[in-house]
Amino acid sequence: MHGLIIDTTNQPWEESRGFQLAELERPSLDEAHNSDDASSVIVKVKYAGVCGSDRGLWYRNAFKDQFLAALERDKKPSRVVGHEFVGEVVEVGSKVNSLYWDPDPKNVAKIEVGSLVSGDSHVTCGKCYQCRLGEANVCMNEAILGITIDGIFAQYVKLPAKNLWAMDSSRIRPEVAAIMDPFGNAIHALSKVDVRGQRVAIFGAGPIGLFSVLIAQKFGAAKVIAVDVSAANLELAKRCGADETILIEPSEKANAWEHDTSVIERIRELTYGKGVDVSMEMAGPASSVNNAIDSTRRGGHVILFGVKDGDMTIPHFPRLIVAGLTIHCVIGREIFKTWQLSQRVLSQTSNGVQDKVWNVILNGGKDTVLNLSEFDPAVFEQTMNEHPKLIFNMEM
Ligand SMILES: [Zn+2]
Ligand SMILES: [Zn+2]
Structure with missing residues (x-):
């Protein structure tokens, strides 16, 4: 064989x-x-x-x-x-x-x-x-x-x-x-939080991010926003039912882990200044983790699934606690x-x-x-x- x-x-x-x-x-x-x-x-x-x-x-x-x-x-x-x-x-x-x-x-x-x-x-x-x-x-x-x-x-x-x-x-x-x-990874991630009526941002529109778009919609999210560096992936996210898509444009940043300001601003616009209730990080890069954290409203949930080797920098870490965020780490099913x-x-x-x-x-x-x-x-x-x-x- x-x-x-x-x-x-x-x-x-x-x-x-x-x-x-x-x-x-x-x-x-x-x-x-x-x-x-x-x-x-x-x-x-x-x-x-x-x-x-x-x-x-x-x-x-x-x-x-x-x-x-x-x-x-x-x-x-x-x-x-x-x-x-x-x-x-x-x-x-x-x-x-x-x-x-x-x-x-x-x-x-x-x-x-x-x-x-x-x-x-x-x-x-x-x-x-x-x-x-x-x-x-x-x-x-x-x-x-x-x-x-x-x-x-x-x-x-x-x-x-x-x-x-x-x-x-x-x-x-x-x-x-x-x-x-x-x-099942996407199903598991979306069983961490009740997304009914929630605004959800999904960072990374690879296969598991796309599954998450489909499932978040079916589980009753009020608005699903997909974010990716690839316009082709975002097109697929739209066809899977994403209400909004945001293309991450290359930007001048002092450090690779920094969030993408234009993404955070766009998510604020789409959520009437509040930020999303739930963010899902399905890609892995440190900048994407910071995008997920920084686009989540006070008291919201951050679901981390993407994995990338190496160290992670979260600037001004105490603000996560002050904002009362809940972080969920998802592995397997x-x-x-x-x-x-x-x-x-x-x-x-x-x-x-x-x-x-x-x-x-x-x-x-x-x-x-x-x-x-x-x-x-x-x-x-x-x-x-x-x-x-x-x-x-x-x-x-
Ligand atoms: Zn696999
Ligand atoms: Zn065992």
Whole structure:
């Protein structure tokens, strides 16, 4: 079978780039030698989403320490990348059936041979303090698919059954099911605050920012403002239902982390001088974090999701406290509460969310669904830079 890997053999991290298509050994279940296999499954991957974090790995500008430390731990030079997927279960361990229970056997989202499944990219331990409290998204022993353990840009993959979420292809098309994981990031972020009747500014209109525009609207926000450095992304944000868009123009700033004055002024204008009730930072740069903070009204909420390596400067920090802001940091998804909510939002076809995800964010599949069998690094890199979201068709 084939898959996409990062191979560090003779290739220093900073001097390399991209993924390579490699011939890999097909995983199998071997309960006699590995007791964990009893609660694992083999999934034949159908579609796989390309994430912003995959872009970070492609250019080697994110996850270096985690990625290399995990290779060192496993004493191997290469890793299969990728973590957003939908696929078909082709083999199950002997204990998998005992992991699910429902009084009505028809309701059980069973994981069995033939099930269509997606799953969380954070493979959690189930044993630590946080996991036992039902907060597995902050598990102390989590592994991350495609970063600290082998990922899913492969034709077949072995996964713990407890990490999987059964999908119904009659309700959610498989290409959209493949990106339930990042869609869930936006759902999770928007479950931090009740946005009904609120004015919401979303900083960063990449895929998760665009999902947030769609969801904020459907959750009843009174006004959604999207902010980005790309006019093309803002056009997509409009098509997703943003009421207003603000293009960040390059400006003279003494420090890169400083907020963009014109953005803050425009948001004040759009909110009758008050600032937004809720701001969502979905991009990561320090200037964007300051834009989010400085455009939020006194007593408002700032939701931080974007991640960028390095230090952060927040000028005049005490004003956050004096203004009574509430800061929320969002990581991953609530497993599986977020998945349930995501499924409901996407399968309610009358709300138009799934159609927008497919027709706008995934461009109706035009140029955004790539065949793994035709993988060409140069073409892939160019396409990745032209579309906010790409999907691999994993059929070889
Ligand atoms: Zn992702
Ligand atoms: Zn845990």
